[in-house]
Amino acid sequence: MADIGQIAASVDSLKEHLGIHHYICSDQIATAVYLAFHLKKPVLIEGPPGVGKTELAKTTAEMFELPLIRLQCYEGLDEAKALYEWKYGKQLLYTQVLKETLEEVLQGAKGFAQSIERLHEFGDIFFSEEFLEPRPLLKALREEHGCVLLIDEVDKSDHEFEALLLEILSDYQVSIPEIGTIKATHEPPIVFLTSNNTREISDALKRRCLHLYIPFPDVELEQRIIHARVPEIPPELRKQLVAFIHELRDLDLKKSPAISETIDWARTLLLLHTDRLDPKLVRDTLNVILKFQEDIENVETELTTLTSKAVKS
Amino acid sequence: MDRTLSNFIRALRNAEVRVSTAETLDAFNTVQLVGYRDRNFLKRALSLVLPKTADEKEAFDDCFEQFFSFKKFDDDATAANEGAGAGDAEGGGEHADTGEAAESAEGAEGPEGSEGSEGRRGSGGGEGGRKRKSKTAFGPEAEEEELGAGAMADARSELGQLLMNDDRTALSMAMSAAGQEVNVQEIMVFTQKGLYTRRIMEVMGLAEMQREMIDLRQSTETPDRRLAQELKRRREWLREHVRDYVEQQFLLHADVTGRRLREELLRKVKLSNVEHRNFRLIQEVVFRMAKRLVALHSRRRKVFKRGQLNVPRTLRHNMAYDGAIFDLRWKSVKIDRPKVFAICDVSGSVANYARFMLMFLYSLEDVMPKVRSFAFSSDLAEVTELFDRNNIEDAIAKTLRDYAGGSTDYGQAFEDFKRNCLDDVDNRTTIIILGDARNNYGDPKAEILKEMYDRCKRLIWLNPESRNTWNVGDAEMRRYSAYCHQVEECNSLMHLERIVGNLLRSV
Numbered sequence: 001m002a003d004i005g006q007i008a009a010s011v012d013s014l015k016e017h018l019g020i021h022h023y024i025c026s027d028q029i030a031t032a033v034y035l036a037f038h039l040k041k042p043v044l045i046e047g048p049p050g051v052g053k054t055e056l057a058k059t060t061a062e063m064f065e066l067p068l069i070r071l072q073c074y075e076g077l078d079e080a081k082a083l084y085e086w087k088y089g090k091q092l093l094y095t096q097v098l099k100e101t102l103e104e105v106l107q108g109a110k111g112f113a114q115s116i117e118r119l120h121e122f123g124d125i126f127f128s129e130e131f132l133e134p135r136p137l138l139k140a141l142r143e144e145h146g147c148v149l150l151i152d153e154v155d156k157s158d159h160e161f162e163a164l165l166l167e168i169l170s171d172y173q174v175s176i177p178e179i180g181t182i183k184a185t186h187e188p189p190i191v192f193l194t195s196n197n198t199r200e201i202s203d204a205l206k207r208r209c210l211h212l213y214i215p216f217p218d219v220e221l222e223q224r225i226i227h228a229r230v231p232e233i234p235p236e237l238r239k240q241l242v243a244f245i246h247e248l249r250d251l252d253l254k255k256s257p258a259i260s261e262t263i264d265w266a267r268t269l270l271l272l273h274t275d276r277l278d279p280k281l282v283r284d285t286l287n288v289i290l291k292f293q294e295d296i297e298n299v300e301t302e303l304t305t306l307t308s309k310a311v312k313s
Numbered sequence: 314m315d316r317t318l319s320n321f322i323r324a325l326r327n328a329e330v331r332v333s334t335a336e337t338l339d340a341f342n343t344v345q346l347v348g349y350r351d352r353n354f355l356k357r358a359l360s361l362v363l364p365k366t367a368d369e370k371e372a373f374d375d376c377f378e379q380f381f382s383f384k385k386f387d388d389d390a391t392a393a394n395e396g397a398g399a400g401d402a403e404g405g406g407e408h409a410d411t412g413e414a415a416e417s418a419e420g421a422e423g424p425e426g427s428e429g430s431e432g433r434r435g436s437g438g439g440e441g442g443r444k445r446k447s448k449t450a451f452g453p454e455a456e457e458e459e460l461g462a463g464a465m466a467d468a469r470s471e472l473g474q475l476l477m478n479d480d481r482t483a484l485s486m487a488m489s490a491a492g493q494e495v496n497v498q499e500i501m502v503f504t505q506k507g508l509y510t511r512r513i514m515e516v517m518g519l520a521e522m523q524r525e526m527i528d529l530r531q532s533t534e535t536p537d538r539r540l541a542q543e544l545k546r547r548r549e550w551l552r553e554h555v556r557d558y559v560e561q562q563f564l565l566h567a568d569v570t571g572r573r574l575r576e577e578l579l580r581k582v583k584l585s586n587v588e589h590r591n592f593r594l595i596q597e598v599v600f601r602m603a604k605r606l607v608a609l610h611s612r613r614r615k616v617f618k619r620g621q622l623n624v625p626r627t628l629r630h631n632m633a634y635d636g637a638i639f640d641l642r643w644k645s646v647k648i649d650r651p652k653v654f655a656i657c658d659v660s661g662s663v664a665n666y667a668r669f670m671l672m673f674l675y676s677l678e679d680v681m682p683k684v685r686s687f688a689f690s691s692d693l694a695e696v697t698e699l700f701d702r703n704n705i706e707d708a709i710a711k712t713l714r715d716y717a718g719g720s721t722d723y724g725q726a727f728e729d730f731k732r733n734c735l736d737d738v739d740n741r742t743t744i745i746i747l748g749d750a751r752n753n754y755g756d757p758k759a760e761i762l763k764e765m766y767d768r769c770k771r772l773i774w775l776n777p778e779s780r781n782t783w784n785v786g787d788a789e790m791r792r793y794s795a796y797c798h799q800v801e802e803c804n805s806l807m808h809l810e811r812i813v814g815n816l817l818r819s820v
Contacts, residue, residue: 011354031357038346039339046367080625088628092636126632206365207333213367 004064008037023052023059024225032212033060042169042191044154044206047214049196050258054152056214057192061148069143069189070150071136073157079164083174085133091126127178137168138182146187154205155195162205165193169208217259219246225259230266240277241266244310245289248299257289265289279307316493318344321380322363323498324565328376330369336362352381379565468540470525472518476547477540484551488558491516497562509559514552522548595806596705599672602810652683652741654769656730658748659713660690660721666777666804667717670747671709673809675700685734688712690719693729721751723789724758731761735768742769747803749778750790757789759796766796775803775812 007017015030033056036043045053061068071082105122109115134142140149154162168174169191172184193209195201217225222242226233242262249256257265265288274281283303290296299306318340322332332340339362347358356377364373468477475484495512522544529541626642634640655674659667671688678684678700685697694716700708738744744765766772774797776783776790783790794800801812 027353028357028360031354032361035343035346035358035361039342041339043361044365085625086629088625091632092628095636203331203333203365207335210339210361211365212361213370 004037004066007063008034010034017063018059019228021059021062022228023055024221024228025052025056026217026221029056029212029214032210035210036190036192039210040172040188042193042209043212044193044195044201044209045212045214046195046197048216048256048258050260051214051216052259053192053194053214054150057148057150057194060190060192061150064148064190066145066190067143067147068150069136069140069147070152072152073154073161075156075158077157077161079161081135082137082161083135083164084138084176085135086127087131087133091131094126124178129179132176132179137165138174140189140191141168141172141174141182141184143187143189144185147189149189149191151191151193153196154193155198155201159202162202166204166208169205216249216256219243222246222259222262226262226266229263230270233266233270234275237269237275237277238266239313240310241269243313244277244282244306247306247310248289251299251302253290253295253298254292255290255295261289277307277311279304282307315341315344317349320498321376324380325363325373325376327566328372330364330372330376332363356381376565379561468522468525468544470518470521472522473525473544476522476544476551484554487517488513488555492558492562497559498566500559500563500566503563506556506559506563509562510552510556513555513559517551517555519548595669596672598806599669599676602676602806652739653743653745654685654687654734654738655745656687656689656693656726656747658690658721658723658726658746659688659717660719661717662721662751663747663749663777664717666747667713668709669806670777671712672705673813674747675705675708685737687730688716689726689729690717691722691725692716692719693726693733695733720753721748722755723748723750723752723793724756724761727758727761727765731764735765738765738768740768740770743771743773744769746772746774746797747777748774749776749788750774750783750793751787752789754787757792759789759792762793762796766798771798772796773798773812774800775808776800777804778802779804 007013011027011030011034014033015025015027018025018030018033032043032045035041045056047053057070058068105118106115109118132138136149140147151165154165172188173181175181193205216222219242222245223238226238226242230238245257245262245265265285268285268288269281272281272285283300286296286299286303290299319337322337322340325332340359343358343362344355347355349355356374359377360370360373364370468474472487475487491513494516495509497509497513500506500509526541526544526548529537529544532538532541623642627638627640628636630640630642631638657667657670657674659671663670674684674686678686678697685695686700687693688696696708696712696716699711702708703711762772774790774793778788780802782788783794790800801808803809803812
């Protein structure tokens with residue numbers, strides 16, 4: 001068991017430990033984790049796709065050696081899939097089975113009122129924990145030693161779902177009408193929400209969260225990331241490819257290459273046993289970093305200049 | 314409570330970062346956790362708690378840099394130094410020293426935080442640089458009376474003592490405290506700077522010192538007169554600082570307030586009276602307005618699943634019937650956002666308004682996905698595509714170039730509308746007509762409007778003229794308004810905003 005308190009004692013220590021788990025981050029990101037831990041507040045992470053939003057949550061879980069519970073959001077996600085559901089099948093089956101025993105229970109009961117009274121003695125067994133099917137959010141709350149809860153791409157979900165999250169995020173509890181309020185048992189989960197900005201997240205939700213914006217990293221940081229993720233790549237090539245990616249990001253593209261694409265590209269180049277960039281090679285592997293034909297065509301015309309710039313830098 | 318932080322949050326709000334009370338509390342907790350010691354750490358931490366969008370983060374950065382800068386007395390001391398012409402060889406080294414002192418103090422104390430316990434901690438670091446500095450900052454200076462260097466009497470007034478002791482931290486503290494007392498944060502416009510400078514000086518005890526100076530000057534003792542001179546010099550120096558301080562507060566608190574005031578005014582002013590130099594500002598206002606409306610209403614855009622069986626709800630609901638499923642539950646019904654046809658009169662009589670109407674029409678296309686825009690003075694033309702393809706300025710310029718200027722003919726325009734797109738109008742359509750209904754005594758063709766009225770869900774007429782001139786002269790408003798669901802006077806941005814807001818809500 002990792003000593004969570006010690007790891008989270010300072011921002012520097014967090015940064016170091018994230019680094020050990022191959023997540024190279026800026027001070028800002030480490031500060032976010034630090035505050036999330038100490039203030040017990042969820043973190044809403046925004047930023048362009050592929051800058052490591054989801055990865056941060058995963059790495060944090062790994063670092064603290066806590067289970068990661070992940071809830072992938074999509075349109076139409078509702079409480080039955082996110083929070084809890086009753087085991088309907090089981091409930092139905094049990095009612096059928098118990099029909100037989102019902103007579104025994106009611107034997108000797110005089111009149112309607114008495115029968116009902118007897119039935120009441122059994123309580124709401126059908127709506128008890130036995131029949132409750134916990135979904136990710138509830139699971140996260142009931143996790144004994146705390147956990148990392150990742151609510152991924154929350155912007156894809158509906159407004160209703162956002163409203164549902166409010167109670168969980170601010171108080172770490174949920175209300176189930178039939179049972180009552182369930183509170184986080186011991187340690188509240190460390191919650192990360194990610195958003196790709198396909199729509200504005202409501203103010204109410206933002207208010208309850210710390211807001212972390214992860215931009216594309218600068219050259220130096222990205223080189224360190226590549227170094228951590230693809231250590232086998234020669235330093236010279238690493239420098240060139242990161243420079244090239246940064247050149248690309250300055251262009252007006254439909255989708256700029258993200259860190260994940262840089263990593264993929266580094267792996268690709270490693271596979272091809274190259275030690276320096278040249279235009280032909282870049283052209284052949286361009287589809288690793290650019291995902292739209294339109295972008296590829298745009299870049300191809302300037303490929304030679306871009307490559308030579310990257311090589312020189 | 315931490316006054317520095319609440320002042321900072323106030324400044325943030327001024328810079329259009331929306332900070333709620335809950336977030337303020339979070340910020341307090343954060344500061345408790347993080348402390349004022351490490352400036353960058355504090356900045357990073359607060360930037361996670363307070364600003365919640367990329368735009369706000371930018372504003373936050375600027376605001377933080379401005380607010381938590383502790384340069385005033387140290388920097389200006391060097392300026393005073395040079396001004397006094399006492400620039401000695403040591404000057405360079407001292408600069409660096411004070412710079413450092415400022416650095417170390419910076420993280421520790423905000424301008425107003427100096428009263429807090431944190432402030433004291435910081436002052437220790439700054440001390441060294443300051444003490445040495447003091448020798449040169451007030452080097453003897455030739456004045457009316459050459460008294461030569463020598464013993465000086467002790468100042469009696471509080472402010473005089475402060476000045477003579479040359480304790481900058483204390484001065485700075487006194488100044489911010491005085492600033493608080495006169496509510497310097499309330500400063501609104503540029504011209505108030507002098508006023509606030511004077512007030513702060515007064516609260517700091519200027520009057521008392523003045524009296525002392527007069528007494529001293531009349532004294533026969535040389536040390537007294539020397540002190541009087543020195544005090545006068547230091548008073549000027551202080552005034553300089555207070556003015557800088559007020560200036561900074563102005564930038565922090567009022568700059569935007571003034572701007573917001575102007576925007577607020579612009580929203581209410583009649584569109585025809587907007588001066589040309591304000592066009593850019595108004596464009597921003599319109600854009601922001603449209604953006605806010607998008608944010609408010611985009612939730613309607615969601616596609617619901619229609620006609621699908623909601624199994625869990627069905628089962629849950631039928632538990633009561635012994636599990637026999639006969640009462641079915643469906644997934645919710647789709648709510649659609651309005652389909653809008655906007656028809657804008659761009660003829661001579663409404664030329665002053667046309668630009669803004671078009672501007673709004675353009676922004677409207679962002680708010681609602683299904684807007685079709687038309688412009689006419691006599692012949693009607695669809696400009697939807699034009700708007701799609703061009704940026705706002707070009708689009709408006711082109712529309713005005715191509716369609717404006719003619720004399721108005723509503724009859725013809727309605728005729729064209731009927732021919733071209735009446736078929737597309739259905740019972741979910743809203744039609745908005747922007748125009749003054751001045752038809753040059755031509756045939757109003759109100760029967761076509763009636764046809765539109767019958768087919769559409771809502772027909773709204775927005776008239777830029779004020780209500781009492783609606784039926785004067787060649788205006789046909791009386792006849793047209795019979796076939797409108799709603800007629801509104803609309804000649805300021807406020808009107809527009811309200812109407813569109815209502816429109817979006819009611820559909």
